[in-house]
Amino acid sequence: MAKSYYDPADLRKFGEITEWSEELGKKFFDYYGKVFEEGALSAREKSLIALAVSHVVKCPYCIDAYTQDGLQRGITKEEMMEAVHAGAAIEGGASLVHGVQMMNKYKKLSM
Amino acid sequence: MPISIIAEFAFMTQKSLHARKDDLSNPVKQLEFLSNGLFAEGELPTFKQKVSQTENTPLKPKKLEILQINLGYMCNQTCSHCHVDAGPDRKEIMTVETMKDCLKAIKQTGAHTLDLTGGAPEMNPNFRWFVKEASKVGIKDIIVRSNLTIIVANKKYHDLPQFFKEHNVHVVSSLPFYKREKTDKQRGKGVFDSSIRALKMLNEVGYGKENSDLKLDLVYNPSGAFLPTDQEAMERDFKEALKEDFNIEFNNLFAITNLPISRFLEFLIASENYEDYMHALVDAYNPAAVKNVMCRNTLSISWDGYLYDCDFNQMLELKVASKVQHISDYNENELQNRNIIISQHCYGCTAGAGSSCQGSVA
Numbered sequence: 394m395a396k397s398y399y400d401p402a403d404l405r406k407f408g409e410i411t412e413w414s415e416e417l418g419k420k421f422f423d424y425y426g427k428v429f430e431e432g433a434l435s436a437r438e439k440s441l442i443a444l445a446v447s448h449v450v451k452c453p454y455c456i457d458a459y460t461q462d463g464l465q466r467g468i469t470k471e472e473m474m475e476a477v478h479a480g481a482a483i484e485g486g487a488s489l490v491h492g493v494q495m496m497n498k499y500k501k502l503s504m
Numbered sequence: 505m506p507i508s509i510i511a512e513f514a515f516m517t518q519k520s521l522h523a524r525k526d527d528l529s530n531p532v533k534q535l536e537f538l539s540n541g542l543f544a545e546g547e548l549p550t551f552k553q554k555v556s557q558t559e560n561t562p563l564k565p566k567k568l569e570i571l572q573i574n575l576g577y578m579c580n581q582t583c584s585h586c587h588v589d590a591g592p593d594r595k596e597i598m599t600v601e602t603m604k605d606c607l608k609a610i611k612q613t614g615a616h617t618l619d620l621t622g623g624a625p626e627m628n629p630n631f632r633w634f635v636k637e638a639s640k641v642g643i644k645d646i647i648v649r650s651n652l653t654i655i656v657a658n659k660k661y662h663d664l665p666q667f668f669k670e671h672n673v674h675v676v677s678s679l680p681f682y683k684r685e686k687t688d689k690q691r692g693k694g695v696f697d698s699s700i701r702a703l704k705m706l707n708e709v710g711y712g713k714e715n716s717d718l719k720l721d722l723v724y725n726p727s728g729a730f731l732p733t734d735q736e737a738m739e740r741d742f743k744e745a746l747k748e749d750f751n752i753e754f755n756n757l758f759a760i761t762n763l764p765i766s767r768f769l770e771f772l773i774a775s776e777n778y779e780d781y782m783h784a785l786v787d788a789y790n791p792a793a794v795k796n797v798m799c800r801n802t803l804s805i806s807w808d809g810y811l812y813d814c815d816f817n818q819m820l821e822l823k824v825a826s827k828v829q830h831i832s833d834y835n836e837n838e839l840q841n842r843n844i845i846i847s848q849h850c851y852g853c854t855a856g857a858g859s860s861c862q863g864s865v866a
Binding site for chain 1 (some may be wrong): 538681726731733734741780
């Protein structure tokens with residue numbers, strides 16, 4: 394058993410989850426593959442969305458995977474950083490918008 | 505040509521492995537490295553193991569379509585990914601005698617394409633004579649692989665676009681990316697701007713234009729330890745960006761995977777990307793790409809006239825497994841019976857959509 398929770402080499406083993414539940418694993422990877430195909434959004438656009446979400450959910454595997462995917466697709470580092478900021482802005486905003494709840498409660502409790 | 509003159513218009517970012525006397529300039533050492541570690545320990549299957557799952561081995565050639573001739577390793581650039589380890593400090597250049605042997609072979613070959621490469625093939629002092637003679641033979645397609653910057657490197661090369669046009673040469677040019685930063689990082693500072701100037705000169709004489717027979721294709725290769733993606737999507741991005749930013753047009757984009765040999769192998773090892781890169785190549789192994797892998801329809805000829813299954817085997821000094829090993833003894837029937845020599849570097853040509861000097865193959 395590894396002494397750390399994350400090992401970069403584990404990303405390559407992602408497919409192995411299917412070995413312990415073939416039906417669900419297969420369904421998941423079919424779905425996953427389909428999601429990132431060209432559609433109303435281009436595969437390039439979806440790669441940037443995936444990169445932003447990877448940061449928001451703080452998944453080191455996903456960050457490695459979608460930085461590499463972006464490089465392969467010719468996505469520039471400026472585009473990647475803007476995507477990360479878009480994710481971070483939503484995440485920051487999600488905290489801050491609760492400030493309205495704090496204000497509401499404060500006002501309700503105050504005379 | 506004396507090295508001091510070449511250096512004046514060269515993009516000297518580094519010296520070749522050969523000039524540095526680096527271990528990796530030795531093909532035996534490279535092949536050893538590529539067979540040790542991951543492959544010796546069984547973490548990854550060797551190419552031979554992998555390919556024999558779906559193909560009859562040893563691999564045999566199909567119909568010969570392309571004769572690829574390397575006119576020399578001298579180049580005005582020292583690109584960090586170069587599998588040839590080319591550069592201004594390389595002096596290996598094809599002689600007129602060897603060119604004459606090549607012309608004899610071209611006269612009798614069944615191949616429809618002649619593919620001239622290097623180094624910078626234009627730097628061979630007999631390059632123009634050779635192209636003129638080869639074009640008289642009547643081979644269908646004569647490709648010159650130009651690094652572009654050579655065209656603007658020195659006054660004596662400025663008329664190359666006109667020369668190419670006169671002999672109906674098909675120009676295939678390297679441009680690793682449509683942005684300055686990545687191109688210059690891989691190929692040397694200033695390479696991007698020079699490449700753009702050269703592309704404009706080619707466009708001006710009619711290359712790459714719609715309704716023109718003068719073909720200008722570009723080669724994209726990743727500027728780092730990652731694989732190329734969908735060639736068509738990449739071509740769309742290149743066309744849009746080059747048209748919008750520079751009003752440049754071209755015909756097709758070839759996406760080529762960097763093979764883990766020579767200077768690219770050096771980069772992989774130094775940046776600690778070697779293991780991940782080999783895993784990525786093996787994971788992306790595509791049996792369909794093996795059907796059309798270029799060693800099956802190509803013969804590679806080195807500056808000193810030896811014959812190889814491909815340009816990569818040439819750099820690894822893996823001569824064809826045939827009685828005929830030199831252009832002076834050329835015998836196509838005999839050569840077509842050979843077994844193709846493979847090793848772990850071959851995974852580079854079979855990953856994803858496959859990779860060849862003509863781009864994707866699957």
